[in-house]
Amino acid sequence: MTILAFPRVAHRYLDVDGVRIFYRESIPAEAGPEAPVLLLLHGFPSASHQFRRLIDAIGNHYRVVAPDYPGFGHSEVPLPASAGGTFAYTFDQLADTMEGFVKGLGLDRFVAYLFDFGAPVGFRLATRHPEWFAGLIVQNGNAYEEGLSEGARDFIALRPEQPDAEQTIRDLLTLSGTRFQYETGIGKPELLAPDGWTLDQHFLDQPGRKQPQVDLAFDYHSNVTRYGEWQAWLQQHRPRTLIIWGKDDPFFPEPGAHAYLRDVPEAELHLFETGHFALEEKLPEMVPLIADFVDRTWPMPG
Template identity: 90%
Template structure:
C-alpha cells in the first residue's frame, strides 16, 4: 500500500517591530529550496491553525507559510490603544505587520491565499507591493459590495458611539457565535471537526483578546471604502486568480465570488455547497485546484 509523504512543519516566531509573530512553515522535502511559496492569510476569528490540514496536504511540494496576525493565535497581543496601549488594531496596522513579516523572511514572490480578513490584509499588501504576487487564491475573501450579505452590512455599519454596538460585536465573540460561523451553510456537519471553533474560542477567551477584535470590527468599514482601489489593482495587474467559494456563506454570499470575474475575466471560479470555512468540509475537492493553480502561476511568474 502506498503511503503518502507528509511534510515536516516548523513552528516559529519572527520579531516584527517588537511583536512576536507566530507562523507555521512547511519544509518541502520533494521540491527542495526552490519550491513555490504559498502565503496563507487567515480569517476571523481564527489563526494559522485553520490551515493545518491544507499544509499537510500540499506542504511537501510547496513552501507554505501561515502567520498569525497580532492579537490572533499564538502571536503577541499588544495592549490596544483603545485600552490605553500603543498598538492600534486596524486593518492598516495588520497589513503593516504582515508587510514587515514578509520582508523579515526575505520573501520576494509568492502566491497568496486570501480568506476572510486575509483579503483586506492581502489586498493592502498587493497595492503596496504588486511585484510580490505571483498569483491570488481567494476563498470567501470579499472585495465587492455585492459580496456583502444584509447581516454583514448591518455589522459593518456599527460605530462606537451607537447604543449597544460594542455588545453586538462581543456577542459574536462567544462560543455560540464562533460555532455559528463554522456550521452555517455546511452540508455534512459530521465532516466539520469541532477543533476549529474550539481553538478559536480558546484564543478569544484569553485575557485582553476581545478588545482587539472589537476595534477591528469597528474598522471594517475602512475595507469597504477601499474596494474600488483593490478592484482597480486587479484590473491593472490581471494577476493569475483562483476563486474558490463556499456559496452558502452567511457573510459573503455567492455574488462576491462572481464579481472577481468582472475585473479579472480569466480568473478561475469554483463554487462549493458549503459555508464560510470552505476548507473544513471541502478540502479534498479544493486541494487539487490549489495545487494545479500554484504550479501554473509559479511557472509563469
C-alpha cells in the same frame, strides 16, 4: 503498503517591529529550496491553525507560510491603543505587520491565499507591492459591495458611539457566535470537526483578546471604502487568480465570488455547497484545484 509523504512543519516566531509573530512553515522535501511559495492569510476569529490540514496536504510540494496576525492565535497581543496601549488594531496596522513579516522572512514572490480578513490584509499588501504577487487564491475573501450580506452590512455599519454596538460585537465573540460561523451553510455536519471553533474560542477567551477584535470590527468599514482601489488594482495587474468559494456563506454570499470576474475575466471560479470555512468540509475537492493552479502559476516570469 503505500507510504504517503507528509511535510515537516516548523513552528516559529519572528519579531516584527517589536511584536512577536507566530507562524507555521512547511519544509518541502520533494521540491527543495526552489519550491513555489504560498502565503496563507487567515480569517476571523481564527489563526494559522485553520490551515493545518491544507499544509499537510500540499506542504511537501510547496513552501507554505502561514502567520498569525497580532492579537490572534499564538502571536503576541500588544495592548490596544483603545485600552491605553500603543498598538492600533486596524486593518492598516495588520497589513503593516504582515508587510514587515514578509520582508523579515525575505519573501519576494509568492502565491497569496486570501480568506476572510486575509482579503483586506492581502489587498493592502498587493497595492503596496504588486511585484510580490505571483497569483491569488481567493476563498470567501470579499472585495465587492455585492459580496456583503445584509447581516454583514448591518455589522459593518456599527460605530462605537451607537448604543449597544460594542455588545453586539462581543456577542459574536462567544462560543455560540464562533460555532455559528463554522456551521452555517455546511452541507454534511459530520465532516465538520469541532476543533476549529473550539480552538478559536480558546484564544478569544484569553485575557486581553476581545478588545482587539472589537477594535477591528469597528474598523471593518475602512475595507469597504477601499474596494474601488482594490478592484482597480485587479483590473490593472490582472493577476492569475483562482476563486474557490463556499456559496452558502452567511457573510460573503455567492455574488461576491462572481464579482471578481468583472475585473479579472480570466480568473477560475469554483463554487461549493458549503459555508464560510469552506476548507473544513471541502478540502478534498479544493486541494487538487489549488495544486494545479500553483503548478501552472509558478515559476515566476523572467
